[in-house]
Amino acid sequence: MKQLTLSKLNELFAAMAAQQQLYIPADKGGQAQFLPYVDGMELTKSLNTARSAKDLFFPQTEDIVGFQVQGTEITLEETRDPGAPFVVFGVRACDARSFDILDRVFLSDPVDTFYETRRANGTVVTLACTRPEETCFCGAFGIDPANPGGDVAAWMAGETLYLNANTEKGETLLSSLPLLSDCDDSAVGTVQAEIHAITEKLPLNKLDLTGFDGDHLMEHFNNPAWSKLSESCLGCGTCTFVCPTCQCYDVRDFDTGHGVRRFRCWDSCMYSDFTMMAHGTNRPTQKERFRQRFMHKLVYFPSNNDGIYGCVGCGRCLAKCPISMNIVKVAKTLGEGTK
C-alpha cells in the first residue's frame, strides 16, 4: 500500500501524465466527465461522471476502415488508431465492474481487437466512494464501493490518498511514481467501515434479484407487466448511452465525397431502427424494445455468463431517464411476479 497527502494530488497527476495519457473525472460544462488531464485540472467533487468510464475503452464512435474512391477505383485505407498506454484515474467500483462485463463480450471469441487494444493500453485506477448517492445500488450485484478493484484501488481518508496495486500493471504504475510512500492499510479499513455504514442505509442497495436467472426466462419474458412498465418509455437512448455496460453498436458508412469511412457507433436497443432488417424489425413496439434491454441485463446476460448481471447498479439511468423508468422499478415489478 502506498500513500500520498491529498494536497499533492496534482503532483501525482502531473507525474502520471508525464508518463502516459491520463484521464481524470473533472467538471466541465456543469458536470463531471473523464477528461484528458491538463495542468491544474481539479478532480471533480461529484460522486460519479455523467457518462461512464466505458467511453475510454469503447468510445461512442470509432472508425473501422476507410475506402478511397477515385473515379471507379476503390482502395482500402487503414484508419485504426494504434493507441498508446493511458491511465484512467478515479473509476468507481461500479464502473470498474463494468469492464468485467464488457470483457466478457468483447474479449470472447471473436475478439474485438479495437477494445482489446484499449484494454491492454489502459491502466485503471479506481477510487472508493466515500459519499454514495441514494440512487446507488451496486451492492445488489455484489459490488463493494469500499473495495473498488481495478489495476490500482484508491481511497481518500482525511487528507491522505491511499493506493493499492491489484495487478501487475498497477504495480508497475505505482512503482514508477516516486512521490508515493509506503504505508499500512489501517486507515483504509476505517474508511471502508464508514462507507459500509452508508451503504447499509442506501434504499436500493438490497434489491432482491432472486429469480432472475435462466430458469425463469420465459416467466419473465411473458410477464404481462411489461406493457405497463414500457407504456411511457420515450424510446430515447439516454439509459443506454449513460450505461457503463451497454455494448451494442451499429456499423455505418459515411460517404465523405472522396470515399467512405466505415465506423461503428453506439446503438440502443430502445431505438425503433435497432437491428433493422430487410423485413423490418422484429421488435415492432416499444414494449418489445424495452423488454429486450432489461431482459438482457437481468436474465439473458447472467444466464450466459455465470450469473453475472449486466447491470452494476451505478444509478446513472435512475438519475437520467426522462420519465424516471429504470431497472430498479423493472426488477421490483418483475420480482413480485416470480414470488
Place this chain on the structure above:
Amino acid sequence: MQRIGVFVCWCGTNIAATVDVKAVAEALGKEPGVVFATDYQYMCSQAGQDMIRDAIKEHNLGGVVICSCSPRMHETTFRKTAEKAGLNPYMVEIANIREQCSWIHKDMPTATEKAVILGRAAIAKVHLNAPLTAGESPVTKRALVIGGGIAGIQTALDIADAGFPVDIVEKKPTIGGKMTQIDKTFPTLDCAACILTPKMVEAAQNENIRIFSYSEVDSVKGFVGNFHATIRRKARYVKEDVCTGCGLCTEKCPQKKVPNEFNLGLDNRRAIYIPFAQAVPKVATIDPNYCTMLKSGKCGVCAKVCTAGAIDYKQKDEFIEEDYGAIVVATGFNPIKLDRYDEYAYSQSPDVVTSLEFERLMNAAGPTAGTLLRPSDGEHPHTLVFVQCVGSRETRDCGKPYCSKICCMYTAKHAMLCREKYPDTEVYVFYIDVRTPGKNFDEFYRRAVEEYGVHYIKGMVGKVVPENGKLKVQASDLLSNEQIHIDADMVILAAAIEPDESARSIATMLTASMDTNDFFTEAHPKLRPVESPTAGIFLSGVCQGPKDIPETVAQAGAAASKVIGLLAKDHLMCNPCVAEANELMCNGCSSCEKVCPYGAITYSDKEFPGPNRTRVLRRVASVNPAVCQGCGACTVACPSGAMDLKGFSTSQIMAEVDAICK
C-alpha cells in the same frame, strides 16, 4: 447505379474556345457509372441528337448527361431525343457549361475544371433520377378574356370563331377600351370608331361570346385547363336585360356635374349615363358616387322616366362562378399621371393637355364636336406645341425607363391633322428622336414634315409658363444649339403609357409574373411572346408591352390561336415534376397544406398496417399532381421529409451539393 452517357457539346466555339471539351469528356468518363462519354460540335443539331440516340441504344444507357448550354434552352430538345431512343425523358440532366461557364470565364484551365465539376453534379443527380410520367388533366373548353379593349375583343372573336365559348370581363360599363377615344389612326388616318365599333357589335352578337361589362375578376383558382374564376358583376343599378339604351334617363337626370371620363373630364355627364353612343352593351349605368337617389334616397327621376322599368336602386353586386381552360390578359394601359411633371404646367393651365385629351378635342363625338378649341376660353388656337417623351425614356424616378412606342406616330398624326384642318396654325414638335419603325411609318412622318410643314425640333422643352393667356414655352434646339421661346396657345404632352393599375392584382391572382414596370412577362421574349410563363395564361395587347393597334390586333390573334390550340385538346399533359407525399412518413400535421399556393394538398384518414398485425388510422397528405406546380414550398415545411419533389428531390439536390463541394 445507372449506366450513364455523357455528351459534351462544343457549341461551335462558344464552349470549345474556353473549355477543353475533350478533357471534360475524358474526366467525366471516369466517373462511377459513366459508361460512355464523348464530345461533339453541336449536340443540339440533328447529327448530335442522332449521336445521343445511337449511344443510348448501343450502350443501353439508363441516364444521360449533356454538358451544353442552359437547360432553359435545350432541355426539352434533349428530353425528346432521349424519348425517341426509348429512354424516359426525365433521365436526362443538363450541365450548363456555356452560360454558366465558358461564357463567363476566360481562362481555359479554370473553365475546364469548373465544367468537370458541373458535369459531376449532373452525373450525381442523374444517378438518382427516376423515370417520370406526366399525368393528364382534362381541359375546360371555355376561355376567359380579361379586358374588353381592342386586344380583348379581337382575341375573343378569334377564339369564338374557332367554336369555343369565351367570356369577356370588362371593368368599364362598355367594351371598346382606349380605341373608342381615338379619333383617327396612323398611318392610314382612317376613323377609329368606324373600324372598332363593328367589332364591338360583332362581339356582342357572337353566340360564343358573353360580355360581362362593368365587371371584375374577383378570384382565380386552379391551373391550366382547369381555372375556376369568380366574376363580380358590379351593381349598375340598371337591369341590363331590360334597358333599351334609349338614353332618356341620361337626359333627365338632374345631377349634371359629373366629370365625363370618356372625354377625360373635358366635359360633364349625368349621374346616370351611357359612356358614348356606340357603347356595347348600350345600357345605362348609375354612378353611385354622384347619384342623389343612391346617396340620400331622394330623387328617383330616372326610374320615373324609364318606360322599360329598368332602374333598380337596390341592385347588388352579383357573383358569377365559371370554369375556364385558358385565360387571356388584355388589361391594356393608361397614360401616366402627370402630376410629377409640373414643369409643363399641366395642372396649372387647361390648355396644356395630354395627347389622349387632344384626341377628344379633335373628335367629332368629343366635347367640342370635332372643332379644335382651346379648353380655357374656347378660342381657336394658332400656335401648338407638341412635347414628346413626357415620362418615357426617363431615367429619373418620376417617369418610365421604356419607350412608349406609339407617341412618335400619334404626335405626327396630330400635327398633320392640325395642319390639314387648320392651315393657319403653327405646329411645333419637340422630340428626342423620332422613331418610325413600321410599315409606312417613316413615310407618314416625312409627310408631316415635308407636306404639312410641321416644325420638328430636336430638343426638350424645359418649362411651360402660363402667362397672359399664352403658354410661354422655353425649349432648346439641340441641333442649332439655341434656346427657343415660343408663345403657344396650346401645349400637347405625349404622356408615357403604363399598364392599367389593375394589372398587378390580376397578375398576383393568376400567379403570372410581371416586370418591374408592371408589364406582364412573356414565357420567352422571342419564341413565346404571347404566353405568360404561367401555363394557361396568355397575353394580348399593351399589358405585355407598349404597342400600336395593328401590333395589338396581331398579338390578340396570336394569343387566340394559342388558346385555341390549348382548348382543342381534350387532355393536358401535366408537369411530372410535382410534389409527392410519402404516406408512410406523413403525420398529417398540415404544414405543407398551409404553404401550398395552389391548394394542391388534401388530407384524408387512411388505415395503415401497424405493429403486430394491427391497423392504424392516420391522417395523411396527398398531392393532386394536376394542381401542383412543383415549387417545393411544402418539402421544406414538412419536418419529416415525407414530402418530396420529383425531379428536384432532396437526395438529388444533396447529391449535387456533394459533387460540387467535394
Place this chain on the structure above:
Amino acid sequence: MQVNNEFKPTIVAFCCNWCSYAGADLSGTNRLNYPANVKIIRVPCSCRVNPMFILRAFQRGADGVIICGCHPGDCHYTTGNYYARRRMTLLFSMLDYLGIEKGRTRVEWVSAAEGAKFAATMNEFVETVTKLGENKRLEDLRCKN
C-alpha cells in the same frame, strides 16, 4: 484579418429556375464575369431550399452559400420566395447565434433581367467569403482530403 490570396472559396449558389437561374444565364449571355468558384444548383424556387442543403454544403466543404430567387412579389409560384425569406432569415440568425460567420450565408433577389446584378452579387459574395477565409466552424473534417 489577413487575406490569403491563394484561398479560393467554394461557393454554392441555389438559384430558382424562373428568375435567378435565368439571370445567371443572362450574365453569361452578356459575358459578365464572376469567379469560377461559384457553382450553381438549379431549384424550382427559392422555397425549395431546405436548411439541410445549406448545412450539407458547409459540411462537404463549401465556404459560402447563397440563395437567389425572384424578387418578392415576382415569384413564379406567387408566394414561394416569401416563405424562403422567412426561413432563411431565421436560419441565418440561428447560425449567427451559434457563432458562425454571418457573411457565409446570403439571400439575394435576382430577376431574369438582372444578369449584371447576378454577376455583381457573385463577385461581391466571393470577395466577402474570401476575406472570411476557410469555413472552420461548420466543417466536417471527414470530408476534407
Place this chain on the structure above:
Amino acid sequence: MQELIKAKAIELLENGTVDRVLGWKAGEFFYDLTPAVFTSREEIEKDFVYSVFSGANLSKYLVKESRKDGKVAAFLKPCDTYSFNQLLKEHRIWRDHVHVVGIACDGMCDMEKIRAYGAKGVLSVERDGDTLKLETLYGPMTMNKADAEAERCICCKSRKLVAYDEKIGEDGDVIENSGRFDMVAKLEAMTPDERYAFWQGELSKCIRCNACRDVCPACTCEKCVFDNPKSGIAQKAAVNSFEESMYHIIRAFHVASRCTDCGECSRVCPQNIPLHLLNRKFIKDINELYGEYQSGADLETRPPLMNFTQEDCEPSVVYERGGKQA
C-alpha cells in the same frame, strides 16, 4: 391539490366520463415520477402523485392515447396545455377522445438543481410553503423552493390554462416580461467567437440519445429525418462537432414557430445542454421580426414560418442586427 386531483380522477373514471386517466405515478423516491395511465380507483389511490416533481408534460402521450378506443382524462399544467393546443392544431390528437383537466401550477422543481445545490443522497423532501425540507443520507437540510425550481419555471411564460374541459384550482395569467429571453439576449450580445465557444462547449456534450426529440411535443413525426437513412442526414451518433450542430440546428428549425417553449428538451437532457436556448432564439426572432407569436395559444393563428407578409424584413436583417462583430 394532489387530493383534489386524485378525487377528480376517480370521479371521472367512476362516473363513466373516461375509461383511462393519464397522470404521474409514484416511484422509488419522491422525485422519480413516471407518466402513467391509470384505470382503477385502487391504482390511483395507491400511486397517483401530483407534486412539484410532476414536471413531465403529458400532452405528447395523448397522440397515442387519444387514438385508442374510449376516452382518456389528461391532467395538464398550464404550459402543457399550450403543447396540447399545438398538437390539436396539427391534427395529432383526436380531441373527442380526450377529457382535459387543467390544473394550476406554481412552478415545478428540478432534482438536478437540488443536487447542484449541494444535497447528496436525498431520501425525502417535504414542502413547507416556500421552503423544502430535505432528508439525506448525510443529514437533514433545508432550501428555498425557488432555488430548486426548474429553469423553465423560474421564467414561466404563462400560468394560464389555454385548453381544458374542466379545471382544478385557479390558473393565472400570461406573464409579460417573464425574462425568458434574457439568456438569449446575453448570448446575442457576445461576440461571434464567444458565442461559438459557448455553443461548441454545450453541443459537444451531446451524446445523441435523442431524448430531447423523443420528449418534444412538437416532434411527432412518424419517422424523424435523423432516423431515416433516405434523408441523407440520418446518423446514430454525433460523430463530430458538425453532426452535433447539424442535429440541433435542424431540430430547432423543424420545431421553429411550432415550439411552445415547454422546456422539456432541457429538462430531459442527460448532459444538461440548455437546448431551450436554441428554441427561444427562434421564438425571440419571430417575435421581433414578425410580431408576437405564442404557439399553442390558440388553434387558429398561422405559425409564422407557414405565413408571410409582403413587407417582411429581408434576410440581410441578420447582418445588421444583434451581436457584436468579431
